[in-house]
Amino acid sequence: MFMRDLRQRFYFAHSPVRGEIVQLTQTLNDIFNKHDYPLAIKRLLGELLTASVLLTATLKLEGRLSLQARGNGALKMMMAECNHHHEIRGIAQLDEQAIFAHDASLKSCLGEGILVITLEPEHGQRYQGVVSLEGETISQCLESYFSQSEQLPTRLWLASDATHAAGLLLQALPQNQDDEDEDRWPRVVQLTQTLKPEELLELSTDEVLYRLYHEESVTLPNAEQVTFACTCSRENTANALVSIGQAECDDIVAEQGDIRLNCQFCHTEYVFTARDVSQLFQRQVH
Numbered sequence: 001m002f003m004r005d006l007r008q009r010f011y012f013a014h015s016p017v018r019g020e021i022v023q024l025t026q027t028l029n030d031i032f033n034k035h036d037y038p039l040a041i042k043r044l045l046g047e048l049l050t051a052s053v054l055l056t057a058t059l060k061l062e063g064r065l066s067l068q069a070r071g072n073g074a075l076k077m078m079m080a081e082c083n084h085h086h087e088i089r090g091i092a093q094l095d096e097q098a099i100f101a102h103d104a105s106l107k108s109c110l111g112e113g114i115l116v117i118t119l120e121p122e123h124g125q126r127y128q129g130v131v132s133l134e135g136e137t138i139s140q141c142l143e144s145y146f147s148q149s150e151q152l153p154t155r156l157w158l159a160s161d162a163t164h165a166a167g168l169l170l171q172a173l174p175q176n177q178d179d180e181d182e183d184r185w186p187r188v189v190q191l192t193q194t195l196k197p198e199e200l201l202e203l204s205t206d207e208v209l210y211r212l213y214h215e216e217s218v219t220l221p222n223a224e225q226v227t228f229a230c231t232c233s234r235e236n237t238a239n240a241l242v243s244i245g246q247a248e249c250d251d252i253v254a255e256q257g258d259i260r261l262n263c264q265f266c267h268t269e270y271v272f273t274a275r276d277v278s279q280l281f282q283r284q285v286h
């Protein structure tokens with residue numbers, strides 16, 4: 001048995017090429033457990049979650065990164081979020097009546113739409129990038145985002161079978177003048193193209209890297225564990241109620257006796273009694 005929820009960085013010696021490999025099993029189980037998603041949706045959301053970990057890993061970011069795909073198809077929205085502690089969460093919203101073929105493509109599920117990439121640093125400016133969902137796959141959409149926004153050359157491979165998800169990312173940092181091996185980037189990309197989705201899913205990260213790059217000199221720092229964690233809290237939920245306003249909250253209390261809010265990600269229920277609600281707004285006044 002090997003660790004199955006991890007993020008492993010790798011470097012090619014004396015070269016500006018770096019990579020990340022991610023495998024998810026238990027975290028997917030934790031995330032899917034709370035929902036009754038069709039297989040195709042688990043597969044796509046698994047890829048999106050993997051991509052969120054890969055992209056977070058490329059950034060020097062203290063905060064969180066989210067990927068949100070929205071479209072006019074039966075899959076209305078799916079969202080994956082990762083923070084610098086490698087904690088992830090994700091969600092999909094779909095037409096309850098719709099039937100998705102097991103191997104349904106991104107396009108057939110989402111239809112026409114966009115992929116929004118949001119970076120929320122703990123300190124500093126929020127950043128948002130948008131790319132249209134024109135690619136056949138999530139990795140193609142993200143690759144076109146990287147090329148359109150003139151960022152570092154980046155390639156991504158994603159695979160998911162609804163129980164496991166895995167991904168590999170390669171990025172070329174700016175070239176030094178004294179780089180001895182200019183062909184490394186195209187060569188490494190070409191090697192990685194030979195990787196089959198089932199290999200990415202079934203082999204350990206070490207086996208994948210050996211299978212691809214055994215003729216290159218690869219350095220591996222320690223791997224990082226990826227976990228499922230939700231950032232919801234009673235305090236944030238209370239703030240949401242305050243922003244709805246007292247009149248609206250009083251109406252709900254009058255009608256239902258209390259206010260019950262469920263976190264969409266982890267299904268935690270936050271209950272606010274009539275007394276809680278009145279305290280919430282008293283606090284606001286002072």
Ligand SMILES: [Zn+2]
Nearest residue numbers: 230232263266
């Ligand atoms: Zn939650």
